Amino acid sequence: xxxxxxxxxxxxxxxxxxxxxxxxxxxxxxxLSIILRWFQINLSxxxxxxxxxxxxxxxxxxxxxxGRGNHIGIDLxxxxxxxxxxxxxxxxxxxxxxxxxxxxxxxxxxAGTDFTRVEMEFSKVEFWGIKSGFLVLMIPIWPWTISLxxxxxxxxSFEKKEGAx
Amino acid sequence: MNGWVVTVAICLLASxxxxxxxxxxxxxxxxFTFSGVEVSAxxxxxxxISSAPTLMTIPLFTFAGYLMAESHSPKRLMKLxxxxxxxxxxxxxxxxxxxxxxxxxxxxxxxxxxxxxxxxIYPILLKEGYSEKYTLGAITASGSLGLLFPPSLxxxxxxxxxxxxxxxxxxxxxxxxxxxILILSIWSIYNGPKKEVKHKFVLKNFLSALKxxxxxxxxxxxxxxxxxxxFVTVTEAAAFTALYIFIIEVFIYKDLDIVKDIPRVSxxxxxxxxxxxxxxxxxxxxxxxxxxxDVPMKxxxxxxxxxxxxxxxxxxxxxxxLIVGSVxxxxxxxxxxxxxxxxxxxxxxxNPLHLAIIFLTNLEIGYLHPPIGINLFIAxxxxxxxxxxxxxxxxxxxxxxVIALLLITYVPSMSLFWFN
Numbered sequence: 001x002x003x004x005x006x007x008x009x010x011x012x013x014x015x016x017x018x019x020x021x022x023x024x025x026x027x028x029x030x031x032l033s034i035i036l037r038w039f040q041i042n043l044s045x046x047x048x049x050x051x052x053x054x055x056x057x058x059x060x061x062x063x064x065x066x067g068r069g070n071h072i073g074i075d076l077x078x079x080x081x082x083x084x085x086x087x088x089x090x091x092x093x094x095x096x097x098x099x100x101x102x103x104x105x106x107x108x109x110x111a112g113t114d115f116t117r118v119e120m121e122f123s124k125v126e127f128w129g130i131k132s133g134f135l136v137l138m139i140p141i142w143p144w145t146i147s148l149x150x151x152x153x154x155x156x157s158f159e160k161k162e163g164a165x
Numbered sequence: 166m167n168g169w170v171v172t173v174a175i176c177l178l179a180s181x182x183x184x185x186x187x188x189x190x191x192x193x194x195x196x197f198t199f200s201g202v203e204v205s206a207x208x209x210x211x212x213x214i215s216s217a218p219t220l221m222t223i224p225l226f227t228f229a230g231y232l233m234a235e236s237h238s239p240k241r242l243m244k245l246x247x248x249x250x251x252x253x254x255x256x257x258x259x260x261x262x263x264x265x266x267x268x269x270x271x272x273x274x275x276x277x278x279x280x281x282x283x284x285x286i287y288p289i290l291l292k293e294g295y296s297e298k299y300t301l302g303a304i305t306a307s308g309s310l311g312l313l314f315p316p317s318l319x320x321x322x323x324x325x326x327x328x329x330x331x332x333x334x335x336x337x338x339x340x341x342x343x344x345x346i347l348i349l350s351i352w353s354i355y356n357g358p359k360k361e362v363k364h365k366f367v368l369k370n371f372l373s374a375l376k377x378x379x380x381x382x383x384x385x386x387x388x389x390x391x392x393x394x395x396f397v398t399v400t401e402a403a404a405f406t407a408l409y410i411f412i413i414e415v416f417i418y419k420d421l422d423i424v425k426d427i428p429r430v431s432x433x434x435x436x437x438x439x440x441x442x443x444x445x446x447x448x449x450x451x452x453x454x455x456x457x458x459d460v461p462m463k464x465x466x467x468x469x470x471x472x473x474x475x476x477x478x479x480x481x482x483x484x485x486x487l488i489v490g491s492v493x494x495x496x497x498x499x500x501x502x503x504x505x506x507x508x509x510x511x512x513x514x515x516n517p518l519h520l521a522i523i524f525l526t527n528l529e530i531g532y533l534h535p536p537i538g539i540n541l542f543i544a545x546x547x548x549x550x551x552x553x554x555x556x557x558x559x560x561x562x563x564x565x566x567v568i569a570l571l572l573i574t575y576v577p578s579m580s581l582f583w584f585n
Contacts, residue, residue, distance in 0.1 A: 016432055023228060023431040027411065030221055030404035034397075047218075054224055054438075055215040058446065061439020062186070064432060071184030072440045072497055078182040083552075093181050100178055101187045108190050108207070115208035135215075139208045 008067065008152045011145060015063040022057040026050050045127035052126070052135055059142030066101075066149045091157070098154035105147035112140035171195045185497050189447035196454045210450035214442065218400065219325055223441065225403035226316045228434045229410040230272030233381065234281035235430050236420035241378035242267065243285050248371040251364040255354035257293045261286050262307050262349050266342070267385060269311030271406075272318075279308040279543045287548065294358030302558035303353065305544040306566070309532040310345065312495070312525055313338035316388055316402065319495050319525055322441065326503045329517050331399050332392055336583045337518040341526065344579060345569045352565055380413045441496040448497075452504040461508040468509065478513040479574050482506065483527060487567075490531015491538055498528055522580040526573050530566045533559045 033046040065071050078097075081090040116136050123133035175195070179188045193207045214220065233239075246260040253259060265286075268278045283304050290300040312319050315335035324331035375382070388406060391397040397405065414421045421427060455461070472478045489498050503524065510520045532540045535556040545552045573579055 016428070019435045020428045020431040023224060023435055024427075026221060026224055027228065027404070027407050030225065030400070031408045034401050034404055048215075050221050051215045051217070054220050054442070055212075057224060057435045058214075058439045058442040061435040062443050065436050065440055065443075068436065070436060070440065071186065072444055072494055073179075073182045073184045073188075077180050097178075097181060097183050100183055104187045104191045104194075107194050107204070111194060111204040111206075112208040112211075114203065114205035115212070118205060136208070136212050139211060 004152055004155050008149065008156065011063060011149055011152075012067050015060045015145070018060045019057060019064060022053050022060065026053050026057070029053075048127045056138055056142075059138060059146070062142065062146050063149055066146050066153070095154060095157050098150050098157060102147045102150035102154060105143045105150065108143050109140045109147065112136070112143060116140055168199055171199075184443075186443035186447045189444060189451050189501070193447060193450035193454060196451060200454070200458075207447075207450040210453055211446040214446050214449060217325055219321065219331060222316070222321050222331075222400050222403035223318060223325075224434060224438045225407040226271065226321070227318060227438050228431070229403075229407040230268070230277065230318075231430050231434045231437075232407075232410045232414050232421065234268065234272055234277050235426060236414040236418060238378075238381050238414070238418075238420070239264070239268065239282045239285050241374070242381060243282070243289075245371075245374040245378045245382055247289075248367065248374045252366040255350065255357040256364065257289060258295065258303060258353035258357065259350045261290065261303055262310060262346050262353070265304075265307035266311035266314060266346060269307075269309060270314040270317050270385065271311075278311075279304060279540060279547055283308075283544065283547050295356075296358075298554075298558045299356055301544060301548060301550060301555060302560075302562050303349075304548075305533050305540045305555060305559050306349065306562035308540045308543070309529045310349070311342070312529045313342035313345070313522065314385070315339075315392070316399070316406070317525075318441075319499060319528070320521070321399070322445070322496060322499050323503060323521050323525065326445075326499055327507055327517060327521065329521060333518055333584070334521055335389075335392065335399075337522050337580045338525070340579045340582045341522050341569075341573045344572060345526070345529075345566065348565050348569050349562070352561070356561075380417065381410075384409070441500075444497050445500050448500040452501070456504060456508075461505050464505065465509040465512050472513075475513045475515060476575065478510070479515065479523065482510070482523065483570060483574060486524060486527035487530060487534065490528040491534040493531075494539060495525075495528040495532070498531075499524070516577060516581060518584065519577045519580045523570070523574050526566075526570050530563060530570060533566075534563055535559065 029046050029050050033043060033050075036043060062071075078090065078093055081093060116133065116139065119136045120131075120133035123131040123136075126132050126135055175188060175192055178191070179185070190207065193210070194204050197204050197206055242264050243260065246264050247257065250256045250260050250263070261282075265278050265282055268282060272278060272281075286304055287300060290303065291297065295303075311317060315338070317338070320334045320338060321331055323329070324334050384406065388402050391402050391405070392399060411427075415423050415427070421430070468478065468481070472481055486498075486502075489502055493501070506524075507517070507520070511517070515523075532538050535541065538559070541552060541555040541559060544550070545555050
């Protein structure tokens with residue numbers, strides 16, 4: 001379990017650093033773009049760059065939210081089990097959530113990989129000479145990280161009494 | 166047959182609490198597979214979100230809201246409102262409503278308002294002689310009060326999904342937002358303590374509070390003038406608001422430390438934004454599939470057999486949305502439900518701006534609607550009170566908000582006040 005915990009910790013730290021850098025870069029670049037426009041300077045790369053940063057932040061934030069268990073969900077049954085104090089049932093439900101989420105994401109990674117393959121063939125330059133084929137790589141990569149985190153938490157749930165989500 | 170099995174499995178997974186973005190992703194993947202379309206189309210739809218021009222307003226306004234919530238801004242603004250409006254009968258309670266509305270407009274997520282302001286407001290209202298039941302109800306209700314005011318995150322998200330001009334949506338929410346505050350203010354005056362503590366308006370105190378907080382207090386006005394004066398676009402306003410709040414809270418008021426606090430606030434901001442946008446990414450694919458399959462038109466055809474007029478449709482819509490609002494959070498509801506009801510409402514002749522305000526008001530009520538309105542749980546956790554206490558405290562406010570909803574629904578000129 002030790003190595004699994006270390007892996008989870010490393011993912012959390014890595015994702016947190018990217019997240020902080022993303023939001024500050026979004027803030028800096030979007031403000032810079034407006035200020036430069038006052039001086040009739042238009043940096044055309046800023047807009048697509050910032051929008052891709054938001055998309056990156058979305059996926060990386062998903063990694064953090066997975067660890068903290070604060071994804072948006074309709075947890076009617078979980079809430080009911082919590083209120084009624086059925087701890088064992090809640091643990092089983094948590095494991096089902098973690099495992100099914102991890103597995104669905106693997107299907108999504110397959111979709112992302114197929115899309116990346118197509119996009120690599122027919123992509124256009126988005127900014128700084130980077131083609132969209134490389135940018136869409138974040139769709140298979142980050143869901144892969146989120147999936148890894150779900151599965152890691154699933155394994156760790158057999159050690160702890162309560163799992164996340 | 167297979168389709169039904171998968172649908173039941175997805176509903177079951179949703180009900181046990183599998184994250185909504187997983188549910189939406191799974192629904193999209195299954196739907197595309199069954200209809201023989203490559204699943205890469207799901208990823209393509211997810212990537213499409215990065216081309217939305219107003220996308221960056223969501224993290225920027227949320228960041229600004231979180232920075233304010235984490236600073237001493239709630240205390241400063243509360244003091245300003247107290248010294249300015251505290252002399253009115255029921256004034257302190259009205260102050261609560263206004264300050265909460267201000268915060269929710271910036272944070273979007275009502276939980277933040279209850280957590281950030283609840284601790285400040287709760288002892289003040291009790292000290293003024295308000296009952297604990299009223300106090301809990303007022304704080305819980307005011308946690309979602311600013312959702313109709315600019316630059317509310319749900320409004321931006323609604324505009325993004327429904328492809329309605331966000332500037333116009335901001336305008337459309339102003340009058341209904343004030344009507345809700347007015348109704349709750351009348352209730353707070355009526356429900357005021359028998360022996361209310363008398364406050365005098367002291368100009369010196371008011372000016373002192375204004376001096377302390379004017380940099381934050383001018384913000385909503387500046388955003389409105391900026392956007393409607395044609396000086397900035399919504400995206401530019403978002404960038405400026407975030408930068409402005411960052412500078413004043415970190416370098417002028419020095420409430421937040423750039424090394425200790427900013428990384429934490431950034432992570433909290435992006436966690437919330439990610440929660441919303443992940444659902445949006447995955448739901449885009451699924452809702453587009455449903456639109457391609459003419460699902461809204463089929464719903465419309467079915468409704469037409471039972472509902473004959475626009476008003477009966479609106480009545481049905483309100484009931485439906487109140488149920489949706491009490492089982493789903495506002496962001497998921499916007500992402501999932503709006504694409505389905507938009508074409509139906511259009512065919513019934515409902516103005517899209519009016520529809521947006523009805524939609525958001527319903528979900529605002531859903532936040533405190535028993536048994537599982539999210540504000541009830543947040544307030545219960547924040548004030549360490551049993552959830553049943555929160556149920557009874559919130560019911561009068563739910564009734565008042567439903568009255569406001571009926572006004573908003575059947576008097577469209579309130580939402581369309583600024584438009585011909």
